[in-house]
Amino acid sequence: MPIKSNMPSLVPARDRFKQEITLLSGGFANPKAFPEGKITVYPWDYEIDEFLIQRARKGRKETLLFDLVPKLCDLNGCTVPNFVMGDVNTILMVSRSIARDNQISYVSECPACGHKEKENLRVPDQLERLGEKKTDYAGSDSITLPVCKDVVAVRPLLVQDIEHIQDRDDVSKGQISDKVAGIIAGVVTINGTKADTMTELATWFKALHPKDAAYLEQQQDMLTPHLGTNIHHKCSKCEKMFDHPIALDADFFRSDSLPSS
Numbered sequence: 001m002p003i004k005s006n007m008p009s010l011v012p013a014r015d016r017f018k019q020e021i022t023l024l025s026g027g028f029a030n031p032k033a034f035p036e037g038k039i040t041v042y043p044w045d046y047e048i049d050e051f052l053i054q055r056a057r058k059g060r061k062e063t064l065l066f067d068l069v070p071k072l073c074d075l076n077g078c079t080v081p082n083f084v085m086g087d088v089n090t091i092l093m094v095s096r097s098i099a100r101d102n103q104i105s106y107v108s109e110c111p112a113c114g115h116k117e118k119e120n121l122r123v124p125d126q127l128e129r130l131g132e133k134k135t136d137y138a139g140s141d142s143i144t145l146p147v148c149k150d151v152v153a154v155r156p157l158l159v160q161d162i163e164h165i166q167d168r169d170d171v172s173k174g175q176i177s178d179k180v181a182g183i184i185a186g187v188v189t190i191n192g193t194k195a196d197t198m199t200e201l202a203t204w205f206k207a208l209h210p211k212d213a214a215y216l217e218q219q220q221d222m223l224t225p226h227l228g229t230n231i232h233h234k235c236s237k238c239e240k241m242f243d244h245p246i247a248l249d250a251d252f253f254r255s256d257s258l259p260s261s
Contacts, residue, residue: 013043013045014042014043014045017042017043017098018040018041018042018043019040019041019094019098019102020038020039020040020041021038021039021041021090021094021124022036022037022038022039023037023038023039023084023087023090023225024086024087024090024129024130024131024132024133024225024226024227025037025084025087025133025137025156025225026132026133026134026135026136026225027039027135028084028135028137028139029078029082029083029084029158030077030078030082031135032077033075033076033077033078034078036135037133037135039073039074039076039087039091040073040074040076041072041073041091041094041095041098042071042072042073042074042095042098043095043098043099044072044095044096044098044099045099047071048068048071048072048095051068052064052068055067062166063166065088065092066159066163068092069083069088069091069159072091072092072095073091073095080159081158081159081160081163082158082159082160083158083159084156084157084158084159084225085156085157085158085159085161085162085224086131086157086224086225086226087225087226089227090124090226090227093123093124093127093227093246094123094124096123102122102123102124102125103120103121103122103123104120104122104123104246105118105119105120106118106119106244107119108233108242108244109244110233110235110237110238110240110242111240112235112238112242113235113237113238115235115236115237115238117236119231119233119244121231123227124227127227127228127229127231127246128227128228128230128232129227129228130222130224130225130226130227130228131156131222131223131224131225132225133156133225139155140153140154140155140188141153141154141155141219141223142154143215143216143219143223145208145212145215145216146211146212146215147209147211147212148208148209148212150190150191150212151190151191152187152189152190152216153187153188153190154186154187154188154216154219154220154223155186155188156186156223156224156225157182157185157186157224161182161185161186162182164185165178165181165182165185168181175199175202176199176202180202180205180206181198181202183205183213183216183217183220184198184201184202184204184205185198186220187201187205187216190204229245229246229247230243230244230245230246231243231244231245231246
């Protein structure tokens with residue numbers, strides 16, 4: 001006897017509850033794969049949990065998030081290395097939240113008076129959209145350093161940039177730290193000129209006034225398309241303003257950490 005279910009359809013949940021969103025990058029890295037910046041995101045399900053359990057036992061933890069991306073969305077022909085790094089967390093957060101109708105629940109705590117309050121927000125609608133690009137984005141932004149006045153064209157990092165930085169040998173890492181490598185990897189041109197090597201860029205960066213170096217790092221972060229994870233709050237008790245961070249840590253990825261409805 002065929003089973004009877006109250007579900008209107010037995011189409012797999014992965015397809016029934018998938019959602020189309022607009023990437024904050026505008027899909028500039030691969031317009032053909034992401035027309036108008038659109039991408040389809042699938043809900044986080046038991047198969048993803050099983051993958052994480054198996055994946056945790058082998059492979060490099062540094063590449064775990066990159067391995068997750070093609071399982072959580074339709075890359076439509078785009079390769080993971082060519083995916084915009086800032087879009088990775090967007091995919092993770094949206095996929096994880098679909099299971100709770102795009103809601104994330106958490107408890108905020110005012111650092112001034114200690115007052116705690118249960119909060120709810122919609123993902124991605126109620127998260128701050130930082131560094132968002134239009135679909136005609138040329139691929140880089142121009143900034144002027146405040147002290148030396150160098151005009152620097154910077155671009156958002158791709159997954160392959162991070163993989164390259166991680167895969168460098170110990171000698172290279174000793175000469176240029178991962179942090180510095182991450183900053184200069186996004187530098188396209190300086191006053192219209194292009195460096196031939198990472199070493200040349202590192203030499204330029206290390207010669208900058210500390211104010212210029214800090215400004216470059218700050219601007220790159222602000223110009224990188226990503227969802228903000230610091231939620232702005234006003235305490236309902238003492239009325240002080242504070243931020244509550246949404247951490248994409250191990251707890252975020254566990255099924256039992258899903259917020260209750």
